[in-house]
Amino acid sequence: ETGVTQSPTHLIKTRGQQVTLRCSSQSGHNTVSWYQQALGQGPQFIFQYYREEENGRGNFPPRFSGLQFPNYSSELNVNALELDDSALYLCASSWGVGAKNSPLHFGNGTRLTVT
Amino acid sequence: GESVGLHLPTLSVQEGDNSIINCAYSNSASDYFIWYKQESGKGPQFIIDIRSNMDKRQGQRVTVLLNKTVKHLSLQIAATQPGDSAVYFCAENIESAGNRLAFGKGNQVVVIP
Numbered sequence: 108e109t110g111v112t113q114s115p116t117h118l119i120k121t122r123g124q125q126v127t128l129r130c131s132s133q134s135g136h137n138t139v140s141w142y143q144q145a146l147g148q149g150p151q152f153i154f155q156y157y158r159e160e161e162n163g164r165g166n167f168p169p170r171f172s173g174l175q176f177p178n179y180s181s182e183l184n185v186n187a188l189e190l191d192d193s194a195l196y197l198c199a200s201s202w203g204v205g206a207k208n209s210p211l212h213f214g215n216g217t218r219l220t221v222t
Numbered sequence: 223g224e225s226v227g228l229h230l231p232t233l234s235v236q237e238g239d240n241s242i243i244n245c246a247y248s249n250s251a252s253d254y255f256i257w258y259k260q261e262s263g264k265g266p267q268f269i270i271d272i273r274s275n276m277d278k279r280q281g282q283r284v285t286v287l288l289n290k291t292v293k294h295l296s297l298q299i300a301a302t303q304p305g306d307s308a309v310y311f312c313a314e315n316i317e318s319a320g321n322r323l324a325f326g327k328g329n330q331v332v333v334i335p
Contacts, residue, residue, distance in 0.1 A: 211256075
């Protein structure tokens with residue numbers, strides 16, 4: 108069984124730039140959720156993708172967007188980067204949209220630093 | 223509102239002793255709770271979950287207790303080992319909000335050999 112994999116592991120960008128983060132879901136999973144984890148904080152829900160459509164969104168501005176592909180992999184795009192976007196971005200996969208049906212399995216994240 | 227918090231920022235425990243990590247939640251509509259363990263440089267790892275129709279659930283060396291009356295969740299780790307050193311998060315699932323998980327800030331557990 109292949110776990111959730113994310114790329115890249117680390118990334119440094121300049122304020123105002125755009126970034127794309129990638130995630131491959133665990134085999135057998137069809138739902139992908141993205142979380143932002145600031146240093147010393149718990150993960151914060153960004154959005155979830157199911158059947159290639161956004162299925163729920165947290166309190167994040169529209170410059171945070173995503174995609175899900177037919178193979179269930181996903182991308183997180185962030186435009187017009189701000190310093191406060193510096194964080195660990197976590198991808199989690201599951202089967203179906205309900206956490207009770209299938210607990211989220213997280214990748215090791217992408218550490219984004221915005222300077 | 224929806225919030226999950228932990229009482230103690232850091233817990234130091236002697237190897238072999240039992241650990242107890244506490245968590246308070248505020249949304250009485252939450253119906254599913256999960257404990258995650260996060261080691262340095264890694265993503266959160268699922269430990270154990272519990273549904274709101276239960277008050278106790280046991281796993282291997284771990285037990286989760288849920289007290290819905292006072293909106294309190296705890297994780298007990300038996301015979302704590304050095305590999306248990308990590309940050310522990312409780313998270314709640316609010317189905318009405320789209321099945322997202324709401325995490326608390328985390329509780330650092332340090333195991334002293």
